[in-house]
Amino acid sequence: MAGPEDAGASSGEERGAGPPRIAGPRLLAQRILPRLAALSLGTLLAVLAGEALLRALRPEAFAPGPSDAAEFVRFDPLLGWSNRPGASGRMRFLPDFDTEMRISRQGLRDRVFAVPKPPGTRRVLCLGDSFTWGMGVEASETWPKVLERALGPGFEAVNAGVNGWGTAQEILWLQDRGAELAPEAVVLAFYVNDFSDNASGRAGPWFRPYFVLEGEAVRLAGTPVPAPSGLSRPLHATLENHSWLFRVLLWGRDWVRAGFLEPVDRSPLPRGRRDSPEAFVPGAAVTEAIVRMARDHCADRGVRLVVLLVPSRWIVRPALRGLDRGPVDERLYEAAAALCARAGIGTIDPRDALSRSEERGEPAYHAMDM
16 A cells, blocks of 8 residues: 555656645745855855964955054045044054054144144145055155155145045135135145046945036035945944954955056047047046136135145056056046146146156055055
């Protein structure tokens, strides 16, 4: 006599059906959830194994620590973010650097400056991103402090740089907060990625103000700036400060972005537009409008404006010149010089000096510099 199993099998064969169907909740409980659990467990074990391997090998370049620049900034509804007054700690990217970071009560990576300005004092206000802020160098080694020493007694060079800022944020800070420092001159540092920064309202989890062109006019957009996510930034900082694996993944992400995702059209310029940077540089037209805005703001106050063009290592380093990002960055650099020339703004070009430094075996860039 056939048992229940035989009967079920025979019945299934007669109907021509495959394995018995499982209803929705049972399917979820019996098949999907166990597979998801196994996948999650496997992923967790792989992450833990990767973290353990890196901790055993201990590659210094990826050593976690208090090196997230977000620890030294605060949310700013006008600028997106700005230096956090009173912040202090260390920034490190081993073996390249391990430096002290200290933000003054005025929100500067510098000493406190007297307001109003003492009689007989002449001030230069220095604006820029991480190259001005001084990522990877001590405060005394930043270019504003080198400039201050070169100018000599009676001169003050104020480091008003903020990590990650674009030209739009720098000009807004100048208009809103720079006047109280009463500078005689402003040096605006311009790096090639400022073109794309000036055309974007996002920077990772942070938002930033930006300008848009409307015919001949330029309009401020994205303000008041929304606050970044309450979870993503602290979580990011925690992982970066404690996980070797996370820092390796961040390095890989930045390497891919720098090497393969450069947002620049490399096609030849149309005939007759070879002197027009907006023909091949996203954000060039609005950047030129912002720079002219800075020129007019300074001129109205009797302040001299100079632009310091900051070349990338792909332009300066002899071994990299002409490779990968080199030709693209050269075009961006020349586009920045050209728009300043059209606006009648003087520029400082440090390429030759930096190249000579590299040729002498004195690196001008860190490994993390793009």
